[in-house]
Amino acid sequence: MASKEVELRGHIIDSYILPRVWGAIEDAGARFNVREMRIGQSETETSYTRIEVVADSAEQLDELIGELQRLGALPVTERDAQTAPVTQTGVLPDDFYSTTNQPTQVRVGGRWVAVEQIEMDVAIVVERAAGRAYTRPMHDVRVGDEVVVGYEGVRVEPLERPRRREAFAFMQSAVSSERAKALAIHSVAEAMREARSHGGRILFVLGPAIVHTAAREHVAALIRRGYVQVIFGGNAIIAHDVEAALFGTSLGIDLNTGEPVEHGHRNHLRAINAVRAAGSLAAAREQGLLGDGIVATALEHGVELVLAGSIRDDGPMPGVITDSMAAQAAMRQAVRGVEVAVLAASMLHAIATGNLLPAAVKSVVVDINPAVVTKLADRGTGQALGLVTDVELFLRALADELAE
Amino acid sequence: MASKEVELRGHIIDSYILPRVWGAIEDAGARFNVREMRIGQSETETSYTRIEVVADSAEQLDELIGELQRLGALPVTERDAQTAPVTQTGVLPDDFYSTTNQPTQVRVGGRWVAVEQIEMDVAIVVERAAGRAYTRPMHDVRVGDEVVVGYEGVRVEPLERPRRREAFAFMQSAVSSERAKALAIHSVAEAMREARSHGGRILFVLGPAIVHTAAREHVAALIRRGYVQVIFGGNAIIAHDVEAALFGTSLGIDLNTGEPVEHGHRNHLRAINAVRAAGSLAAAREQGLLGDGIVATALEHGVELVLAGSIRDDGPMPGVITDSMAAQAAMRQAVRGVEVAVLAASMLHAIATGNLLPAAVKSVVVDINPAVVTKLADRGTGQALGLVTDVELFLRALADELAE
């Protein structure tokens, strides 16, 4: 038998934090006793509770306390986070703490320090002398790095349910295609406008269906209006964007008639080949190969392009990062400062990006296939607003909303 | 061993008619010998072939010849269609001929007579004295009706592949959401305009998602512009249309904010109750309950409304035909003269309508769920153009195309 006291503070009831904590305790087969409880007497006051958690063994208790901390509970007796040194490059200490994507602090030298560059499923490295803590993916840790182990001295601030209806208040809602989309699109536009007003970055993750459905003009318009600072994509969208510029087709389908053109299947290879001959996307643009598509407009407006390769790629296009870890690192770097993320018609890149984004980034996942949105949610990007709709419609309406 | 000669005429090679006939013979384990073959020497000339079909038994041959006739082949020795009298109300003779939805003729008194009101999966009744033949569903046949049995004296004209690209030339294309939709929408608009120019009727089959996605205004606009003569729907779309008029909600979701309203779940029941209190949709409209939605506009412009009930209905709304066979009969009556059919966001009503429509009607099935379109194709409505897209987008774009 082992026990420990934890505390919770904030809008812990209506944000489902306390219910989740109790549920986790029960699910673990442990017990609890409420030692203190101060309920906010109205919707503007916060609540406080102190709970004794009782488990069968110290080991089970430890596991459970760690789980509760991820939900926002905090041990009453505060201790510094424990660390262990990395002894093998790219390998973490056994009991390493694995992050969530929510704002996280670690206690270093008696002070709570915010973990820099928070993202999901990575380790926390502590520099005691500098009083700093930051995330680092497994393969990047070096011998000597001090990595947080166990759960003590770590605290997570779960996102609270917003007090009032807000732009992204419907974020948690179930995935459904049977909803009026205009409202959601309006909210996304608002969030983008807000981000731009103070220089926040906006990220677009784009799949090739954007070009197949003839929506590249809408993306270009958004770029021209200053609403896109970063684009993540793969070889395919770039190949099809150039194919559309050179031949007016996408995967061989004429974008003006919707009919396959003769030999069209070859056009995306010819497009890739042409850019390879030019040497780079920038050189291809100078030679006038890119027309007015997504890439051309992005290059013209200094949008950061992070292109990641995959095993199904033809070519690939110059500029595509073929090493997946290098590409991930470039994406990790590029999400810094991103406040709004639009993940459109892309599964692989959307999931990869979802893994890198802090929970506080306002994200919207747009796909005509509900399974894609469900999949993202299954993998932890639960904060994203999911829209099951035609991506062409979505981008056109978004560009219209942001036209003036 | 039994054999029989059949003939094929027309664009039998590039319309896949001859290949299909040969394939059917092989699949049946039978054999064939080509007795005569005149190939169109260019794309404007038609072809002709005469084939001897050889099967192991007379019975197998009969079955096979019947199959080939459905594909467009014709026995060389023409005979009148055989008929047998109905001896039990609502029950067909054992060997009854079951129709396709393609143009069909039967030989009566040595003359080929077009079968009136062709639709799928029904029987053909022959009135010899009058020299007429028409379809009749199983439950409608009466004692004494002469029903076509066997396959002799029946000929089907399969739709040929159009010579040139036409509005609905892409109808056979695979279901995919990754296509530019603007072109398809333009073709549908063209077909509707064409139909209107000579007084052809246009049918809309509508599901409740039309209202949930706030697309009712687009339907109302199409009605006002004269592009809707008939609407098929169920209790739900009418209930939600009235709910939207009375409370601004659809299934309790506020159409202006996308948020659930308090007690909104009750609004569709209140809407139904209000119309029941009024006594009829027409009376409700006179009392000003219907606002400017689909039903109000339809009533104002004399659009024929056929509302069919189902077991999941609340209420139901006055005007909903609760007997499924009576509803089917009303739909059967209403599809006469229909030249273009738009089946939007409805599965049950779309399949039911698909069963009733002749193959020559230009049909488009619109749904965000590819399974719905696939399902329609599986059930034989292969001629329909399938569009996997957001129905709200589709209807808005269609209304825009037909605005001037």
Add this chain to the structure above:
Amino acid sequence: MASKEVELRGHIIDSYILPRVWGAIEDAGARFNVREMRIGQSETETSYTRIEVVADSAEQLDELIGELQRLGALPVTERDAQTAPVTQTGVLPDDFYSTTNQPTQVRVGGRWVAVEQIEMDVAIVVERAAGRAYTRPMHDVRVGDEVVVGYEGVRVEPLERPRRREAFAFMQSAVSSERAKALAIHSVAEAMREARSHGGRILFVLGPAIVHTAAREHVAALIRRGYVQVIFGGNAIIAHDVEAALFGTSLGIDLNTGEPVEHGHRNHLRAINAVRAAGSLAAAREQGLLGDGIVATALEHGVELVLAGSIRDDGPMPGVITDSMAAQAAMRQAVRGVEVAVLAASMLHAIATGNLLPAAVKSVVVDINPAVVTKLADRGTGQALGLVTDVELFLRALADELAE
């Protein structure tokens, strides 16, 4: 400004009842003050709270209190339920109370009386003299019926989160195909065994894909083992079951080879015609037409068959109730005493059944299409366990589990 006190009792925190109540108050733009709060000091003790709800107007307060009652809150000052008489057949009083599918009581003459035959979206009729209250669908109310109006004197008992992991404890979990199904199937089998042990009825709602996927033998096996007391279905499953018995095909596909057979498209019509000629399913069985399929086994074992027609039906089969309200009434009658419901590969019938089932019935929805399960949840049958899997696998595994 208007205010009222409400109380909550039970596992109100970990069952998310209190958070939902607070959320609803905030969403309505109202305020609350906690007047009393006793928190269960451990997971076995229940909690109690008394809250003052403050709204801008009496009208808003009324609406909100009604909403809170549906969530399980109860006004502190108890009053009898108010009723109003029906003045027009089939039309409810304006402010009628619309039910949830959760256990509900109304206060009649100072006593709380359980509402009989609870189901979703219907009215409550009170017989004061007899001290009874029962549900009645809108179209069934008669002049003089006393129908509950407003929200006072009505109390709902929301299902609480189970204390321990139980058979259907995962019911609330998200729809996903990426789960091990064996466990869920085991739980369903357990629930069925449990129901049978004390004579509880088990309902199967079956769609035609059951026959297409060659799963009819598994259903027949479950019937023989006593695990099916009621079957709901439509014309199609019966037609295909008979087609399989007569011709070995389903919609013309040979169930042994998976290949289309010649003229197979006609087989389901011939099957329907044969039963129509026999006069009834029972007569067809006596003539040996039904083989050993679902219908034959069901008739042999006295399973109650409720067959509801729809507008897409051919025939229809004798025994199919073509009037949708009559069919609904028969289904309503047949769900009495049902404790477990398996809704397999059917959308229309599953939704219709979901509307009729009390929340306490253990329900499982099985479909390979996640959209079907999502749709059921959207319409309020949130308690159902959703399984996205191949229905043939599911039924085979279920029959195996229940074999001994």
Add this chain to the structure above:
Amino acid sequence: MASKEVELRGHIIDSYILPRVWGAIEDAGARFNVREMRIGQSETETSYTRIEVVADSAEQLDELIGELQRLGALPVTERDAQTAPVTQTGVLPDDFYSTTNQPTQVRVGGRWVAVEQIEMDVAIVVERAAGRAYTRPMHDVRVGDEVVVGYEGVRVEPLERPRRREAFAFMQSAVSSERAKALAIHSVAEAMREARSHGGRILFVLGPAIVHTAAREHVAALIRRGYVQVIFGGNAIIAHDVEAALFGTSLGIDLNTGEPVEHGHRNHLRAINAVRAAGSLAAAREQGLLGDGIVATALEHGVELVLAGSIRDDGPMPGVITDSMAAQAAMRQAVRGVEVAVLAASMLHAIATGNLLPAAVKSVVVDINPAVVTKLADRGTGQALGLVTDVELFLRALADELAE
């Protein structure tokens, strides 16, 4: 005005080759005259036709003739394939011939030479001296390689419709979940048995859902029985397989109870970390970390594992090839000798593999999501048999079929 004669030989009518050729001519707005036509007089004789194709310009004619050659037509006057030298590493000559995945020959020095290692969307390199021709992906061509340009001297042998029903005869059938799966599974098993009987290799492409759905045992059983020579997969399936071995969970879900375990979200990271600490999968197996899962069994039986990385990977696992072009090269190497390919529950890897496989390989795509199968078909892997079913069921049934 320009014209040229082409010939077709074989089962050109019932294999839809002639109809497709005529259709392509018409679609291009060109014309044709039939110069000679010998129709196979029965189903065992082949046919021959010689057609004059007439186009408006020599350029259009060239394009069209190229298209017809891909369909199986052959210019009457045979010439050697033309080649052009690569002048820039990784860049093809402008007019390069892009392959299909069907058997292809090029004419070199007057002789028809089979193109080695045919796959889709790559170039053909000719070594005149050696009389050889082989495929090479764009990024692999080197300065001096002689690459086929234009369409002359290239001939494609389209797969003909098989004379009789065979294992994979239903391959072209539409994707549908409403089919009996047992037959298809039996055919796949037959093909695997056949391949094994003469030493043909069998490839499994596996996605992580295999582990989530507890189907890893079935894969291991197939390996033990000798039915798996090559496995393609990504980081995730390996991570989850090891996670299952170490902790009994998959993505943190207990595979025995279906419930999330505490901290389970961390288990896949711990699994990866453990293997990284061991240094390699082989070392991890020696240390007993891998239990009896897919990887352990594969290593034990000498199955070739090609693991390709992607940007969403954690870790990654030792052995995962992070460079996408290197991974593609390894896959390209490993598909040699593959006769049967089972692509299960994987989208990215399945598409990538589909691009590499010759048309003659018997492939089956298994996924519960019809969109995945449709997507593969859209990208040209049309020969694959698509099965929409639960992958766990499929693998269990396949292992059962191949048990004795």
